[in-house]
Amino acid sequence: MQDTKTAPVVSTEFEKEVYSGLTDFPKHLSSKYFYDKKGDKLFQDIMAMPTYYLTDCEYEILETNKKEITELFTGFGSFDLIELGAGDGKKTKILLKEFSDKKIDFTYVPIDISDNALNQLHNSIEKELPKINIQPVQGTYFNALKKINNRKNRKIILFLGSNIGNLEHDQAVDFMTNIQKLMQPNDLLFMGFDQKKNPQTILDAYNDQEGVTAAFNKNVLARINTELNANFDLDQFLHWEVYNPETGSAKSYLVSKIEQTVRVDRLDLTVNFNQWETIHTEISQKYDDKIITWLAEQSGLKMMTEYKSQEYGYKNCVFK
Numbered sequence: 001m002q003d004t005k006t007a008p009v010v011s012t013e014f015e016k017e018v019y020s021g022l023t024d025f026p027k028h029l030s031s032k033y034f035y036d037k038k039g040d041k042l043f044q045d046i047m048a049m050p051t052y053y054l055t056d057c058e059y060e061i062l063e064t065n066k067k068e069i070t071e072l073f074t075g076f077g078s079f080d081l082i083e084l085g086a087g088d089g090k091k092t093k094i095l096l097k098e099f100s101d102k103k104i105d106f107t108y109v110p111i112d113i114s115d116n117a118l119n120q121l122h123n124s125i126e127k128e129l130p131k132i133n134i135q136p137v138q139g140t141y142f143n144a145l146k147k148i149n150n151r152k153n154r155k156i157i158l159f160l161g162s163n164i165g166n167l168e169h170d171q172a173v174d175f176m177t178n179i180q181k182l183m184q185p186n187d188l189l190f191m192g193f194d195q196k197k198n199p200q201t202i203l204d205a206y207n208d209q210e211g212v213t214a215a216f217n218k219n220v221l222a223r224i225n226t227e228l229n230a231n232f233d234l235d236q237f238l239h240w241e242v243y244n245p246e247t248g249s250a251k252s253y254l255v256s257k258i259e260q261t262v263r264v265d266r267l268d269l270t271v272n273f274n275q276w277e278t279i280h281t282e283i284s285q286k287y288d289d290k291i292i293t294w295l296a297e298q299s300g301l302k303m304m305t306e307y308k309s310q311e312y313g314y315k316n317c318v319f320k
């Protein structure tokens with residue numbers, strides 16, 4: 001008799017990645033799946049916490065240097081301001097407001113994986129800065145890059161918040177190389193890099209006492225539960241952060257507190273966890289000048305200028 005058991009229909013990117021991540025050893029899940037409606041809100045809460053210094057640093061840099069940045073961006077007339085991973089656009093609004101006040105001719109093209117975040121951003125810009133021409137695009141960085149490719153205007157590409165830190169160095173080089181290939185001679189890339197610093201400061205930023213970061217990390221499991229019909233017990237996993245001051249990589253894990261079995265119905269998958277087995281969920285890379293120079297060199301980008309925060313180590317670099 002024929003085996004009538006049908007193979008699970010593994011179709012979406014999310015399903016494929018969850019399947020491969022949970023059947024791999026050691027297990028892993030991608031941090032890009034933190035960001036659904038609940039995850040967006042949790043990340044906003046993280047950005048509002050004093051321990052998460054990155055947001056304050058970049059805010060300060062943009063506020064302090066907005067005049068000079070405006071001059072740098074507007075030297076060649078009208079442009080598209082393309083923001084990769086725009087989120088709630090809170091920091092970008094400093095620049096948007098400045099451009100709007102100065103009646104600068106540009107189109108804001110925020111790109112984000114989260115539809116929800118983009119809609120909120122769109123609404124808030126229409127309300128707060130109604131004169132701005134905005135064209136949001138939903139998608140992953142990879143799809144976003146393809147979409148940028150269609151645009152003929154001069155491009156200023158923003159990649160803020162040290163979002164680059166979610167990529168391993170080789171992925172970061174690939175990504176920056178792809179951006180470089182899309183850039184015309186007058187285009188600019190404006191990027192935020194969180195720098196190496198006192199390891200304790202970094203651990204505190206990713207390990208808040210209120211447990212917001214823990215909830216953010218566990219949100220990937222919550223999403224798998226609702227979207228893929230699974231039964232992860234979030235209380236049976238521990239949020240764990242490690243920082244290696246030598247390599248500069250901060251890594252987040254979910255650690256299984258007990259031996260347990262989890263069922264992911266949508267994938268027809270049973271996942272076994274040994275006690276203290278890990279799921280690696282996120283890398284938040286910290287940089288030193290040597291690594292930034294190396295990344296730029298590898299990607300064929302030339303550093304034009306940089307802006308540093310006063311207190312904590314954080315900088316924005318401008319490449320062409």
Ligand code: AVJ
Binds near residue numbers: 046161165166213284
């Ligand atoms: C949005 C990727 C820059 O890695 O610092 C915050 C996300 N993760 N707390 C980061 C995050 C845990 C954040 N990025």
